Amino acid sequence: MEKELWKPGNMLYPLPVVMVSMADRQGRYNIITIAWTGTVCTNPPMVSISVRPERYSYPILRDTGEFVINLTTRNLTRAADFCGVKSGREVDKFEKLGLTPLGADRVKAPLIGESPVNIECRVVQTIPLGSHCMFLGEVEAVHADGAYMDEKHKFHLEKAEPVVYSHGAYYVCGEQLGTFGYSVRRK
Numbered sequence: 001m002e003k004e005l006w007k008p009g010n011m012l013y014p015l016p017v018v019m020v021s022m023a024d025r026q027g028r029y030n031i032i033t034i035a036w037t038g039t040v041c042t043n044p045p046m047v048s049i050s051v052r053p054e055r056y057s058y059p060i061l062r063d064t065g066e067f068v069i070n071l072t073t074r075n076l077t078r079a080a081d082f083c084g085v086k087s088g089r090e091v092d093k094f095e096k097l098g099l100t101p102l103g104a105d106r107v108k109a110p111l112i113g114e115s116p117v118n119i120e121c122r123v124v125q126t127i128p129l130g131s132h133c134m135f136l137g138e139v140e141a142v143h144a145d146g147a148y149m150d151e152k153h154k155f156h157l158e159k160a161e162p163v164v165y166s167h168g169a170y171y172v173c174g175e176q177l178g179t180f181g182y183s184v185r186r187k
């Protein structure tokens with residue numbers, strides 16, 4: 001096993017790639033694509049997103065302290081990429097991509113209707129780290145698309161074909177290899 005030594009960098013892959021939606025004080029919507037995101041606490045439920053201060057989205061997040069994390073799917077991949085290369089300074093991303101803004105329950109930021117799961121968040125801590133500033137968000141509500149619910153009310157996210165980001169490329173999740181604890185479960 002011969003390993004190459006690389007300089008320090010981010011190689012924690014694959015990662016979720018999410019579309020983060022928000023509304024400014026004037027009620028104008030924007031979407032930014034974020035891969036530097038994670039679940040950080042179960043109780044209270046908390047997530048993080050890390051955003052570069054030069055993004056158009058940054059002052060909106062700072063000012064309003066509200067955002068929605070929208071999970072991405074095979075059908076949303078092109079839109080997610082677009083929201084990750086075009087700025088809200090130049091284009092209304094909802095309008096340009098034909099995405100549907102839906103009213104959220106607890107925050108003014110809109111949900112993206114086409115996403116199967118929308119996570120409403122309120123910023124509880126803002127932590128400048130260097131190139132990125134991390135927003136720690138407490139989850140205030142979660143919306144799950146009924147289209148992926150079976151007759152027993154079990155949610156099948158896999159049917160939405162979730163997408164991950166790995167080392168510069170997008171991949172769709174596919175084959176299930178096991179379920180939580182399967183390695184020790186009696187047959």
Ligand SMILES: Cc1cc2nc3c(=O)[nH]c(=O)nc-3n(C[C@H](O)[C@H](O)[C@H](O)COP(=O)(O)O)c2cc1C
Nearest residue numbers: 033034035036051052055056057084085086087088
């Ligand atoms: C796959 C992907 C992941 C990205 N992840 C991040 C991220 O974690 N943090 C960040 O600040 N920008 C990230 N970006 C870049 C922003 O999404 C991009 O600069 C976007 O155009 C900013 O939009 P805005 O100017 O409307 O805020 C990512 C872009 C892509 C394509």
